Amino acid sequence: MRGGGDMLEPRRIVLRTRLIIGVCVLQLAGPTALAAAQAVGPTPLAGTITAPTGEPMPGVAVSARAENKSLTTSVFTDEAGRYYFPPLAPPLEGGRYRVWAQAVGYEMASADVVLDPARRVAQDFSLAAAVDFTHQLSGVEWLDALPADTIEDRRLKEVFRVACTECHQAGLALQNRFDERGWRAMIDLMARVSYHGWSGRGARPSITMEYYRDELAAYLTKARGPESPPLTFNLQPRPTGEAARHVVTEYDIPIAELPTELTAINGSEWSEGIPSGMRGGGGMHDAAVDDDGNVWITDSVRNDFRTLAKVDPATGQVTGFKLTAPDGKSARNSHGITKARTGILWFDTAGSLGRLDPTTETFELYTPPRPLRVGGSLQEDGQGNIWVGNPHGALKFDPDTHDFTYFQNKTIGDGQTYGTAADRLGNGWWAQFNQDIVGHANGTTGEVDEVVMRPPGALDREQLLTPADRDFFHRIGAMRFSGSVYNPGAQAPRRLAADPDGDAVWVANWWGSNLAKVDINTLEVTYYHLPIAAHPYATVVDRNHMVWANLSSDDAVAKFDPRTEEYTIYKLPSIGTELRHIAVDNAGGPDVWVVYREASRAARIQFRTEAELQAARTASAVPAAAGGAQ
Numbered sequence: 001m002r003g004g005g006d007m008l009e010p011r012r013i014v015l016r017t018r019l020i021i022g023v024c025v026l027q028l029a030g031p032t033a034l035a036a037a038q039a040v041g042p043t044p045l046a047g048t049i050t051a052p053t054g055e056p057m058p059g060v061a062v063s064a065r066a067e068n069k070s071l072t073t074s075v076f077t078d079e080a081g082r083y084y085f086p087p088l089a090p091p092l093e094g095g096r097y098r099v100w101a102q103a104v105g106y107e108m109a110s111a112d113v114v115l116d117p118a119r120r121v122a123q124d125f126s127l128a129a130a131v132d133f134t135h136q137l138s139g140v141e142w143l144d145a146l147p148a149d150t151i152e153d154r155r156l157k158e159v160f161r162v163a164c165t166e167c168h169q170a171g172l173a174l175q176n177r178f179d180e181r182g183w184r185a186m187i188d189l190m191a192r193v194s195y196h197g198w199s200g201r202g203a204r205p206s207i208t209m210e211y212y213r214d215e216l217a218a219y220l221t222k223a224r225g226p227e228s229p230p231l232t233f234n235l236q237p238r239p240t241g242e243a244a245r246h247v248v249t250e251y252d253i254p255i256a257e258l259p260t261e262l263t264a265i266n267g268s269e270w271s272e273g274i275p276s277g278m279r280g281g282g283g284m285h286d287a288a289v290d291d292d293g294n295v296w297i298t299d300s301v302r303n304d305f306r307t308l309a310k311v312d313p314a315t316g317q318v319t320g321f322k323l324t325a326p327d328g329k330s331a332r333n334s335h336g337i338t339k340a341r342t343g344i345l346w347f348d349t350a351g352s353l354g355r356l357d358p359t360t361e362t363f364e365l366y367t368p369p370r371p372l373r374v375g376g377s378l379q380e381d382g383q384g385n386i387w388v389g390n391p392h393g394a395l396k397f398d399p400d401t402h403d404f405t406y407f408q409n410k411t412i413g414d415g416q417t418y419g420t421a422a423d424r425l426g427n428g429w430w431a432q433f434n435q436d437i438v439g440h441a442n443g444t445t446g447e448v449d450e451v452v453m454r455p456p457g458a459l460d461r462e463q464l465l466t467p468a469d470r471d472f473f474h475r476i477g478a479m480r481f482s483g484s485v486y487n488p489g490a491q492a493p494r495r496l497a498a499d500p501d502g503d504a505v506w507v508a509n510w511w512g513s514n515l516a517k518v519d520i521n522t523l524e525v526t527y528y529h530l531p532i533a534a535h536p537y538a539t540v541v542d543r544n545h546m547v548w549a550n551l552s553s554d555d556a557v558a559k560f561d562p563r564t565e566e567y568t569i570y571k572l573p574s575i576g577t578e579l580r581h582i583a584v585d586n587a588g589g590p591d592v593w594v595v596y597r598e599a600s601r602a603a604r605i606q607f608r609t610e611a612e613l614q615a616a617r618t619a620s621a622v623p624a625a626a627g628g629a630q
Helices: 034-038 139-145 151-164 180-190 207-211 213-224 458-462 467-475 610-619
Strands: 012-018 045-050 061-066 071-076 082-084 096-102 109-114 120-122 246-252 284-289 295-299 308-311 318-321 337-339 345-349 352-357 362-366 378-380 386-390 393-397 404-408 417-422 428-432 437-441 448-452 493-498 504-509 514-519 525-529 536-541 547-551 556-561 566-571 579-585 591-596 601-607 624-626
Touching: 045 061, 045 096, 071 082, 082 610, 151 207, 151 213, 180 213, 207 213, 284 337, 284 345, 284 579, 284 591, 284 601, 295 337, 295 345, 295 601, 337 378, 345 378, 345 386, 386 417, 386 428, 393 417, 393 428, 393 437, 417 504, 428 493, 437 493, 504 536, 504 547, 514 536, 536 579, 547 579
Parallel strands: 045 120, 120 624, 378 417, 417 493, 493 536
Antiparallel strands: 012 362, 045 082, 061 071, 061 096, 071 246, 096 109, 246 601, 284 295, 295 308, 308 318, 337 345, 345 352, 352 362, 378 386, 386 393, 393 404, 417 428, 428 437, 437 448, 493 504, 504 514, 514 525, 536 547, 547 556, 556 566, 579 591, 591 601
């Protein structure tokens, strides 16, 4: 059945018919909710991870995947080097699982085990030190290791950070070695392609990369040339305590170009390096959890069969839904998505606002009058209106009257409004990414104001620039009107979210490595720097007022407690994930969901208390069948 319609309607397009597109259905393996899993029986799989010296290793990622299935469950070892899986449902054919353990600096160890709900399997591993572990490193570790002994080194290191890691992790390029000619060729290529290695429609060269081409090539040859000495890496400590008690369930999603296939390299085996996002692997983007616990994920890459994908966490089934584009063939792409208090999901799609009733699986599309268009992230305000980005400001949509209200930027920029939020008072907020500005609109009076993102210390990076650098960045409009030319010192506010029941809007300052709290009453800003120099991409606030941010350069999720002003960093068991969004399911723990942009996967993060982990330790103490040590 074909959905979608003609974009020429001045106000809206309505799809009255039920739209169930069975183009993309993939059956995955079974239940993942911790509460349900713990009712199955005793902990079925546990073990100890040790170093070559025999010492226990805390914070090691241990993963288990059922044979011929597309679902992976991962846990982390505790302070004693012990790991405890929640009960895992045996596969339909037998109970064979592949289990593997990974830590930066060590070779991966793996084994095949057969699980039986009636008994516990003990699978121990001893990890051998790796000769070359560069493919395992996070973006933060790569950037930290780059040469910075001189002022000139620090200057080019910062230019590399802002010019070469805006759309992917530093390791995607640095995991390779090239001579100076090779680095110039790589820079020429990267200056002319989109995020995922293809030219795309209307791609324009990166002015910054072209300008610094020769200087960057010389610097990168010094750091990662064929004969350059090994870099000194300051490895991040492995997680302990609360940061090691989470359980991550990863769901593979068929890729856009080949709807029956999965990505070949998905980041789950660190020695393979960072995924590139090619062959359709870089499409899945944002997620929202409906009232039944299903997860709806947007597909941002134009393809022929899918606008949204629905993941059922209880069964692992993935279903694709297509809204047909005006060409009558391809699917509309989508980007942001949010859930309203009524349970209705709202998403942006090809310039229009989409409405989805997840219970009936029916869609409606609303299109603002030309030349206005919808784009970016969304959030419902306290009055039930939906706020969404617009190239030069923000739009408020009234679900009852179907009217759009337009709010224009106070400071005019180049149309890069990306993140949008709405507070409990009915006001809108949006990030002007290229200008270090957060726009603010009073939903009642229509008055537009703005908040400048400028934390203490922002000038430190700017001081690395020469007079010629400053002239160049000014001429091309950095922090004034132009996109993708961010100079050192920029904050680049990316995506933001308001506390639905509080008085704060939380902004992810991408280049600034901080979260900014804006008081919705006074517009006063407080900055909280991350404990690592990662790039926060988006924020979300759960029912307990905890603030969550996805760290796309570090394959991790950060939780910030506004009461204690402390961060907890939860590492993911995969690398190169390129997280662009984060969502919470407040019906549960609350649980956190992220989407792996480069690997076409979604991950559910659940959190065990120390008491729950102690119960798993007790359950694992019963006699077990040895799985063998590797």
